Amino acid sequence: SAVISQKPSRDICQRGTSLTIQCQVDSQVTMMFWYRQQPGQSLTLIATANQGSEATYESGFVIDKFPISRPNLTFSTLTVSNMSPEDSSIYLCSVGGQEETQYFGPGTRLLVL
Amino acid sequence: QKEVEQNSGPLSVPEGAIASLNCTYSDRGSQSFFWYRQYSGKSPELIMSIYSNGDKEDGRFTAQLNKASQYVSLLIRDSQPSDSATYLCAPSWGYQKVTFGTGTKLQVIP
Numbered sequence: 341s342a343v344i345s346q347k348p349s350r351d352i353c354q355r356g357t358s359l360t361i362q363c364q365v366d367s368q369v370t371m372m373f374w375y376r377q378q379p380g381q382s383l384t385l386i387a388t389a390n391q392g393s394e395a396t397y398e399s400g401f402v403i404d405k406f407p408i409s410r411p412n413l414t415f416s417t418l419t420v421s422n423m424s425p426e427d428s429s430i431y432l433c434s435v436g437g438q439e440e441t442q443y444f445g446p447g448t449r450l451l452v453l
Numbered sequence: 454q455k456e457v458e459q460n461s462g463p464l465s466v467p468e469g470a471i472a473s474l475n476c477t478y479s480d481r482g483s484q485s486f487f488w489y490r491q492y493s494g495k496s497p498e499l500i501m502s503i504y505s506n507g508d509k510e511d512g513r514f515t516a517q518l519n520k521a522s523q524y525v526s527l528l529i530r531d532s533q534p535s536d537s538a539t540y541l542c543a544p545s546w547g548y549q550k551v552t553f554g555t556g557t558k559l560q561v562i563p
Binding site: 341371373381382383384385388432436439440441442443444445446447 | 484485487495496497498499502504541545547549550551553554555556
């Protein structure tokens with residue numbers, strides 16, 4: 341499986357600001373995904389990021405709030421814009437593997453005050 | 454709306470016993486099924502995948518799938534305290550899109 345890193349690992353931000361989370365993979369992958377895991381809950385898919393095309397957002401998530409970049413096959417960023425305390429969560433990137441599998445990065449823990 | 458149901462637990466088992474984790478799903482189009490283990494404060498880790506009806510064994514783990522009943526389970530034999538974690542059931546409905554259950558918290562008591 342791929343080795344995935346995320347930056348930052350955690351951050352505390354003020355409401356109204358934006359944070360960009362980076363996801364780096366040690367090998368080229370076609371599909372990358374961004375998830376949110378709110379405290380005590382399961383994972384919710386925000387969007388799918390494929391290189392060379394616009395990200396595909398799930399219901400309830402919009403590009404203005406969560407813009408995503410995918411400049412190449414090993415890197416992606418997720419920006420959480422105009423943050424509010426409700427955005428406090430763990431944000432996870434994952435990459436697609438063989439036979440529908442996914443492998444997750446270590447996550448970014450975000451607290452919005 | 455794709456639903457994945459898991460008992461939230463905690464499921465407590467003594468060390469050395471068999472832990473049985475269950476999951477039902479609503480989407481009959483699901484073809485691939487995954488179990489992820491998530492330790493507190495960590496990201497999910499893929500531990501089992503199953504694609505056809507029946508049992509699949511990998512070490513102390515056995516996944517069981519019954520598509521007709523829309524049911525998938527995970528058995529952990531000889532449970533160890535290090536198995537204490539939340540286990541997420543995740544059916545996939547194609548294009549690597551999965552729906553994660555809310556997870557079952559397992560506690561293995563030494």
